Amino acid sequence: MTKFVDLNSDLGESFGVYTMGMDSEVMKYITSSNIACGWHAGDPLIMDITVKEAIKNNVAVGAHPGYPDLMGFGRRNIEITPAEARAYMLYQVGALRAFTEANNIKLQHIKLHGAFYNTTCLKPDLADAIVDAIAETFGKNIILLALSGSYILKRGQEKGLRIAHEVFADRAYNTDGTLVSRKLPGAIIHDKDLAIQRIKRMVKEGKITTIDGTDINIKSDSICVHGDNPEAVSFVKTIKENLQADGIEIKSLANFI
Helix, strand or coil: CEEEEEEEEEECCCCCCCCCHHHHHHHHCEEEEECCCCCCCHHHHHHHHHHHHHHHHCCCEEEEECCCCCCCCCCCCCCCCCHHHHHHHHHHHHHHHHHHHHHCCCCCCCCCCCHHHHHHHCCHHHHHHHHHHHHHHHHCCCEEEECCCCCCHHHHHCCCCCCEEEEEEEECCCCCCCECCCCCCCCCCCCCCHHHHHHHHHHHEEEEEEECCCEEECCCEEEEECCEEEEEEEECCCCHHHHHHCCEEECHHHCCC
C-alpha cells in the first residue's frame, strides 16, 4: 500500500523592507505552504507575493495566523480568552483568504503559528473556540493542520472538519506527544541523517522515539520543514528525495485527506 505524506513550510514571513526566509527556493520542494497573515510576520504585499509564488510552484496555500506579536515573532505566550482566540483566527484567515480568492485559488488549510499553535493544542477552551469558528465560517472542506494527536485535532474531527496530523523533521518529542521546549537541551535535532531516519519511521511505522528513549505512536499526514537558510533548503530537498526513494509519495493534503 502506497504511503502519502505532505511537506509543509512556514512562508511569507518577511515584513516591509526586511527579508526572512528563502521562500522561492523552498517552494521547489514542498507541497503545502503556511503563509503568515501579518500579525507575527508578513504584510499585505508579502501575502500577495507569496500566494503568487505558491501558484507558480503548484504549492497549496494555507493560512498561518499567530498572536499579534511582531517583536516576538509570535513565539511569546499571550493570555487570551476563547472569544479573542476566535476573533484573532477569523481576522487573519479572512485576510489571507482574500488573497487566495483574488488569485483564483482555494485556501487549502489553516495552521496556527508559534505560541498560538502550542497553546490551542493544550487548552480545550481555546481549541473549541477555534474549531467552532472554522466550521461555522469556512466550512468543512478546509483542512485543520495541527500537532499530531493533539486535542484540537480530536475536537476538529468531532465537528466534522478535515484534519491533518503534523510532525516535525527537526524537533524532539515528549512522551505525551508534545514537542520538547526550545529552551531545553536536545529540543532541536541537528544531525540530518538522524532526522531523516526519524521521519521515515514516523511515516512508515507510525512510531517516534521520545527524548527519554520511549517509543510512542504518532500519525504523520504532513511534515513541517524549514527553509530559512541555504543549508536548510538543502535539507528539505534531501528529505523529499529520501522519502520518494523509499516509495513514499509526496502530495498536498487536499489530495489524500
